Amino acid sequence: MTSGSHKKDPYYNSLTRRMILTVIIVSFTPMILVSGAILYQFHISYHEKVAAHLEELVQKHKQNIDSFLNEKLGEIRFLVQNSEFENLRKESYLEQQLATLQQELDPVFVDLGMVNAKGLQIAYAGPFKLGKAQYSEAEWFKQAIKSQYFISDVFLGLRGLPHFIVTVRKSFHGEHWVFRATIDFMAFNNLVENVRIGKTGFAFIVNRGGKCQTKPCLDIIPSKSNYMSLLQNGKRAIDKIYIVEAVDDFGKKNIYTSAFLKSGDWMLVCQQNKSDAYSDLYRAKKIAALIFLLGGLGIITMAVLLSRRMVIHIAQADREKDMMNLQVIETGKLATVGELAAGIAHEINNPVAIMVEEAGWMEDLLEDEEVKENLEEFQRALKQINTQGKRCKEITHKLLSFARKTDSRIQVVLMNDLIKDAIGLAEQSAKYSKITINTNLEENIPFIPASQTEIQQVFLNLINNAVDAMDSKGGGVIDITSRVDGGAIVVDFADNGPGIHRNNLARIFDPFFTTKPVGKGTGLGLSICYGIIKKMGGEIHVQSVVNEGTTFSIRIPIPKDLLEESSMA
């Protein structure tokens, strides 16, 4: 019993752990799945929303800028086409035209100028003193001379201020002249500068060389490599808008939305910090994580508390069950003793009857006068009384040997001796029921630690059951065999009684199941046997054929250390 209670703590601990784990898994799995699916869907749709917003924004500004540039170019083209070539060479005309442009159409034009094929500015109108300026080496001029219309990148030029120019080529006497108009950088810049998205989003324009065409670049210096890779993505279609995410030089994740302008010469890039763009999403995620954490903590706490409480209840129930089992075993033992006592009363009555008769005979003899003649008869009678007295003693000892050992202490026992003891107790009643008990006991069965009383109780129960079963049939044979088989001691009790009906076979080990009439059997015998054998780690099996007999087979494992010893010996 004490060894049993030692084993229990780890058992209950692991039971608690398993219960906690099950509760946690069962409650977390749907929670994770549901919240994961919802969060994922939200994530996807929010990304789509942000992307759509950015695309729309960039698309709108791309159109704005493109139309702005086309408009300016158109205005200059109109001016050039509607002016006499001679007039265009006159500074006064240009000044007049500039004034008209600035006044009537657009204040963005800063100056106008006419450059001849050799790159010399023939005429100029504007705030800077750029008359007779030589542009033959200027990059814009080289390109402008080659095409009908041209819009340059932003550059500092001779005036040392950022600006860009719109040119229209005019042919005169086979020579290409270039009419140029400077566009105010600040005015153009406003187009882009006003693009503000969220807290961190801004827009800028870069040319193919990666140079910034708008102001923000000058002070913010966006990570160059990111938009360079955007530019260099050769496959991209000119009229499409692309969105990429990348980490900038400051280690921040940004979303770059880009679209080509000016037939692919420039690129409008809109940069926004990712955390800013998805701030709502991140907030939602944080809230979800918080709820998840709190919910999880709640679940874990509940799981631990509930499991502990339940295991305490289970442990208590187990203790009660153990106590009940002990009581049942005690009851069963008493019942067995009672049955034995009834059988033994008759056994004792026989020798007692003989002794009484012998004593009576001696009394009879004493009544005779010739006492001395009967001396021999006295001696014989006394001897007989002595013999019968010893017989009584033997019987009472058998009974006592069973009843005395009511403690279930584990001792080292020899199975065969216990079988013989049990047979000794049951022999007499078997004889009267015309039952023969045959034994076939293997010689060298090892000693095993076991409770002698409990084992004897099992054997006696099985033998008594067989005797009772065959008594109604009017006799029979019980074969008891013991042997060592695969690390276990096997004891078979085979009778050729009436057998057990198949319907009852499954229930014979149930407590209180009995086929005997009311008051004859407690129905505890076999359930106690089962309990005792199970407690020893053994097995008890039954095989039965109706009208042929029943065999109970007990398997008691030999402890490993004993097994090794015996194999070494």
Next chain:
Amino acid sequence: MAIAKVLLVDDETPFVETMTKRLIKRDLGITPAFNGNEALKRLKEDDKIEVVILDVKMPGMDGIETLQEIRKRYPLVEVIMLTGHATVESAIEGMKLGAFDYLMKPCDIDNLISKVSEAAAKKRQHENKIIEARMKKITGTMV
């Protein structure tokens, strides 16, 4: 003449032997037998036997079976059952099957003798009645 002629049946040899001596000393004619079959044999050999003292619990053919046989073959012979404590029920069964009486082991010898005497008397009365009946039958036919 003996009080009665008795067949004593028990599987306990010393019991039968001593009992025989004691009962003989008390003027009973005793035939011992040590099991059911032997008892039936003795009855067959000796038709003077009036009372059978029969132990209930015997290996082989037990008291009840022997009783049944005796009642079948020798209906006039009276049977006194001898029983241990545990087998009172079988004694009652024996009474139902027609035993004269039962005695618990160990039994008082005087009590036993009185029971045997009663049984013998009953048997003799029975026999007398039969004889009378026969006589009446014979005299009846004569008249």
